[in-house]
Amino acid sequence: MTGLRAHSYTLVLPPGFVLVPVQGDTKANVATVLRGFYGKIADDRMRGRVRMLERSLVHVATQAKDKGVVDLVLPLGVPWQAPVSLSCTFAPALLTGPAVGPDATEVTTRAGQAMREVVLHEADAQLPDLDGLDLPGGSGADSSNSPLRTVHHVWEPPVPDVGRLIGTFTIAGSDDPELAPLVDALTELGDTIMSSLAWRGLRIDGGAVDAKVPASDTTGREGAP
Numbered sequence: 001m002t003g004l005r006a007h008s009y010t011l012v013l014p015p016g017f018v019l020v021p022v023q024g025d026t027k028a029n030v031a032t033v034l035r036g037f038y039g040k041i042a043d044d045r046m047r048g049r050v051r052m053l054e055r056s057l058v059h060v061a062t063q064a065k066d067k068g069v070v071d072l073v074l075p076l077g078v079p080w081q082a083p084v085s086l087s088c089t090f091a092p093a094l095l096t097g098p099a100v101g102p103d104a105t106e107v108t109t110r111a112g113q114a115m116r117e118v119v120l121h122e123a124d125a126q127l128p129d130l131d132g133l134d135l136p137g138g139s140g141a142d143s144s145n146s147p148l149r150t151v152h153h154v155w156e157p158p159v160p161d162v163g164r165l166i167g168t169f170t171i172a173g174s175d176d177p178e179l180a181p182l183v184d185a186l187t188e189l190g191d192t193i194m195s196s197l198a199w200r201g202l203r204i205d206g207g208a209v210d211a212k213v214p215a216s217d218t219t220g221r222e223g224a225p
Contacts, residue, residue, distance in 0.1 A: 008157065009090075009111065009165070012196035014189065016077020022061040023070050030057045037076055064089060073169075073193065084148070084173030086186045088193060093164040099154040107191075110198035111155055114167075116191075119150040147172045148183050153194040167194050 011019060018037055021029045034054055041047050057074075064072055073088035093099070104117040153167040169190035171183055 008200060010198050010200050011073070011193060013073060013193060017073055017075050017193075020057065020061055020072040020074065021070065022065040022072060026061045026065055027058050030054055030061055034076075068092065082173070082179060082182055083176075084171060084179055084182055084186060086169060086171050086190055088167060088169040088190065090165060090167050093154075093166050099164055099166075100152060104152075104154075107153070107195065109153070109155070109195040111157070113155075114194070115152075115154045116194075117152045117154075119152065121147045121150065146175055148175060149187060151187065151190055151194075153197075155197070158199060167197065169193065 013019065018033050020033050031054060034050060034057070038046075038050055041050060053076075061072060069089045069091045071090040073090075075086065100115045100117040104115045106113050107116045108114075147170050149171045151169055155165045155167075156163065157165045171186045171190070173179065173183075
């Protein structure tokens with residue numbers, strides 16, 4: 001399943017979010033993303049935080065790579081004002097068995113139709129490694145946090161050797177009923193990220209188009225859906 005990489009599709013990301021390619025030289029990919037995001041940092045304390053962040057991201061990205069993920073999307077901007085966080089993964093999958101459960105619904109994205117499925121988590125479920133990072137701009141997640149909501153989007157991409165692309169976002173944090181409106185808002189944000197996905201260099205109907213897209217489409221710095 002070598003036909004799908006980040007160059008196969010493009011995303012529009014909110015300010016403060018970054019896309020980290022995890023295939024290939026994962027360590028170099030993480031360093032490049034952080035260098036592009038933070039630039040030259042004069043403050044010694046902040047440089048230390050970024051070095052710690054780089055080590056954490058390399059660890060998580062390596063784990064994701066081993067599970068077949070091709071890209072991570074994470075927040076690195078202004079810290080959340082509540083103990084919840086949002087993160088996304090993208091991974092190819094073969095056309096074997098059902099892609100989603102019976103309660104999935106069809107949604108429209110820039111890449112065409114996708115199947116959307118919401119996964120409910122039991123109380124005290126284990127927090128995925130991806131959401132356990134103490135990120136500058138993340139949730140400051142601690143051991144009391146847990147996955148609150150996971151949503152899958154599944155596409156059948158027009159890319160050789162790939163049956164499906166599975167985009168997943170997880171909202172994790174404190175299981176506090178007062179945070180339910182924020183969880184709903186982050187769900188809307190995750191759905192917006194997923195709906196922004198488009199095949200790079202291809203029309204939905206398979207016709208060729210210009211493969212060039214603005215750099216902001218993958219970094220989320222200035223693009224808009």
